[in-house]
Amino acid sequence: MSSATRIAPKESDKGTCLDVPRFRRLKYFYGQMLSAQDMQTEQDYFREKMKLHNRCLHGYGVICGLLVEPIPSPKECDTEEEEQEEKLRHALDELREQKNKPGAPADIDAQVTNAQQQLDNFYKEHCKEEPRSKVRVDYGIALDCKGNELIVRHPIPVDLLQCLSADDYKRVQQGAETLYVSVCYCQRPVDPVRPVLSDSCSGTSECAYGKIADCVRVEVTVDPPDCDERCETCCECCEHECLLLAKICEFHPGHPVREWQIHNEVRRPLTRYVPTTITGVSWRQGHVYTQEEAKEIMGTDHDDDEDDRDDAQGLEIRFSRPVLTSTIRRGVVETWVVEGGGARGEIYHKRGDLRLPDTEYTDRIFYRDASGETLEPGDRVLIIVRADFILDRCCRPVDGENVGGRVPQLREYAEDDELSEPEHCCVPPAGYKPWTSGNGWPGGTFESWFYIRERERDRDRDRDRDRDSDRDRDRDRDRDRDHGQGGREGIR
Numbered sequence: 001m002s003s004a005t006r007i008a009p010k011e012s013d014k015g016t017c018l019d020v021p022r023f024r025r026l027k028y029f030y031g032q033m034l035s036a037q038d039m040q041t042e043q044d045y046f047r048e049k050m051k052l053h054n055r056c057l058h059g060y061g062v063i064c065g066l067l068v069e070p071i072p073s074p075k076e077c078d079t080e081e082e083e084q085e086e087k088l089r090h091a092l093d094e095l096r097e098q099k100n101k102p103g104a105p106a107d108i109d110a111q112v113t114n115a116q117q118q119l120d121n122f123y124k125e126h127c128k129e130e131p132r133s134k135v136r137v138d139y140g141i142a143l144d145c146k147g148n149e150l151i152v153r154h155p156i157p158v159d160l161l162q163c164l165s166a167d168d169y170k171r172v173q174q175g176a177e178t179l180y181v182s183v184c185y186c187q188r189p190v191d192p193v194r195p196v197l198s199d200s201c202s203g204t205s206e207c208a209y210g211k212i213a214d215c216v217r218v219e220v221t222v223d224p225p226d227c228d229e230r231c232e233t234c235c236e237c238c239e240h241e242c243l244l245l246a247k248i249c250e251f252h253p254g255h256p257v258r259e260w261q262i263h264n265e266v267r268r269p270l271t272r273y274v275p276t277t278i279t280g281v282s283w284r285q286g287h288v289y290t291q292e293e294a295k296e297i298m299g300t301d302h303d304d305d306e307d308d309r310d311d312a313q314g315l316e317i318r319f320s321r322p323v324l325t326s327t328i329r330r331g332v333v334e335t336w337v338v339e340g341g342g343a344r345g346e347i348y349h350k351r352g353d354l355r356l357p358d359t360e361y362t363d364r365i366f367y368r369d370a371s372g373e374t375l376e377p378g379d380r381v382l383i384i385v386r387a388d389f390i391l392d393r394c395c396r397p398v399d400g401e402n403v404g405g406r407v408p409q410l411r412e413y414a415e416d417d418e419l420s421e422p423e424h425c426c427v428p429p430a431g432y433k434p435w436t437s438g439n440g441w442p443g444g445t446f447e448s449w450f451y452i453r454e455r456e457r458d459r460d461r462d463r464d465r466d467r468d469s470d471r472d473r474d475r476d477r478d479r480d481r482d483h484g485q486g487g488r489e490g491i492r
Helices: 036-058 079-099 108-126 166-173 291-298 306-311 456-491
Strands: 061-065 068-071 134-137 140-143 149-152 156-159 179-193 208-221 243-248 278-281 315-324 333-338 347-350 352-355 361-369 380-386 445-452
Touching: 036 140, 061 243, 068 243, 079 108, 134 179, 134 243, 149 179, 149 208, 156 208, 291 445, 315 333, 333 352, 333 361
Parallel strands: none
Antiparallel strands: 061 140, 068 134, 134 156, 140 149, 179 208, 179 243, 278 315, 315 361, 333 347, 333 380, 352 361, 380 445
């Protein structure tokens, strides 16, 4: 009987029983006879204590490393064969893209099969074997949801097709293009030895393993692991013990996996609870917009144009997970304007309306300018979201700190030239993109702003005024210097 036996819930305890082992340890006394089972009981006591400590105090997830990275396929053909291979691959990719678009030809499946057959024949004729699609799991440390420590000391090469189950392999051959890479805890017996004495109760094999090594294995699946909907990792049992590391999109057997296909952001960082964050906004942090662009971004309400007022959405703020719509009340989102044009510029509140769906949860907020006021050149528009008041499904506040001002502009609102990378800190502290709000603790205040472009003639006037002021200052300084020298000559 192991010390890690589960507590069986009584009829009156249903709904209140903890998924925690019953702990028993040895009580030593002089003359005690100890068996192998006693030693196992002693180990189980400390192992289960450690696992309980891990998941209840730290949670589970990736502690460091374990990034999934591509491995380029080795080149086995000469230049002419490489060009032919690239043409066949390109033709197959185009047909697959066409297959996923509406209005595809009726015989598109046959065309894809024919193109794949041509590529297979090319490998048989020119190369030793078809290239394998491989990735690498970098070294690192993690905890799974049971509290087991996952330690990878050396990078692990992963042949994606070879790690698939038979059913998933068939699905990939039939066109499944998304794979999920996970790491799982396992045990491996090592160091076989020959027993000195045989067990009196059962037969003993010629040799037995003397130790057990904690190991990991990599799991690749077509279906994503079940999303962990638990609000508390300590007192509830988890369903999927493997820890998800990455999602691979647009996967095609034999094709090298590119860096852009690997999404490491789907992993869970080490935490008891993953807070909801702000993943994107409809404006660009610190950018300079024209007055007309600002009207469009804020959805400024104009009484003279009823159609524009109905179509305008306003500022959009998007979350990583749905939040309770009832917690998004008046005052949670506000816009303020800092007037430009001098040291005496005023600060005033710009009235707006929240636009929310008639549902219990929502993953985005729209805030539309209802003041009808036109922003003036040089103004700064300050957007504030009080994330402490916005609660998610587990009644936890949104982690809203706009760390580094790096919450990105949503792609559907951005121009191609606006998606340039920053000069410093291109990658978040976790080591993979994308940037979101949050510092790891629920709550906080999200702040962002943009500016209104100054008129060219105003800039020219200010520049001329500054130039005249500098010229007058230089003239006064020269006059004072001349007067000072004349006074000293008179004294002599």
